[in-house]
Amino acid sequence: MIIQEDKANLGQIEISPEVLEVIASIAVTETEGVHALQNNFASGNFEKIGKKYRGRGVKVDAKDNEVMISIYVSLSTRRNIHETAELIQKNVNQAIRNMTDHDVKEVNVHIVNIK
Template sequence: MNIQSENSSYGIIDISPEVIEVIANIAVTETKGVKGLLNNFASGNLEKIGKKYRGRGVKVDTREDSLKLSIYVTLDTDNNVHKVAESIQKNVSHAIRTMLDAKVDEVNVHIVNIVK
């Protein structure tokens, strides 16, 4: 993803999708009612060889200057699912907007499991 400031003549800042995944991961785990994020294939294989992968449960799509995220979560049973999902969307969007000055087009929350 490229971010270019309108007032800057220094050039373009290129942000890796992994950075966006880490920011989104932190925002999701700080949301009340979230039990955890789903481990995806890449993170599971990296963690098996000893590398810590912070972007698990987050998929970033940056095609055509649009930023779309898919979040895969497990929730606690004692919360309103709809409200927690909305909180995840708001927290992720806000974190990326404030840290990267980037507009998030979509934050799709996929609730994989609800556990006690």
């Protein structure tokens, strides 16, 4: 994802998808009702080949300055599932906007387990 500013023409700022994954994972784990982030297929494969994967449970697709995020979570049984999923979407979108000044097109929440 590239953010460009025309004010001083100093160049461009490029934000790695891995950075967005870390921001999103922090926002998810701080959401009340989330038990844990869960591995998805991609993160499991990275860990098998020895790369430490910091965005566990978060997948970011960035194309043409549009960001789409998939979150894989285990939720607590004590909370309303629908409300918790909406809160995750809101928190992730807000965290990305606050830290990168960029809006997220989609935040898809995949509930893997309820504990």
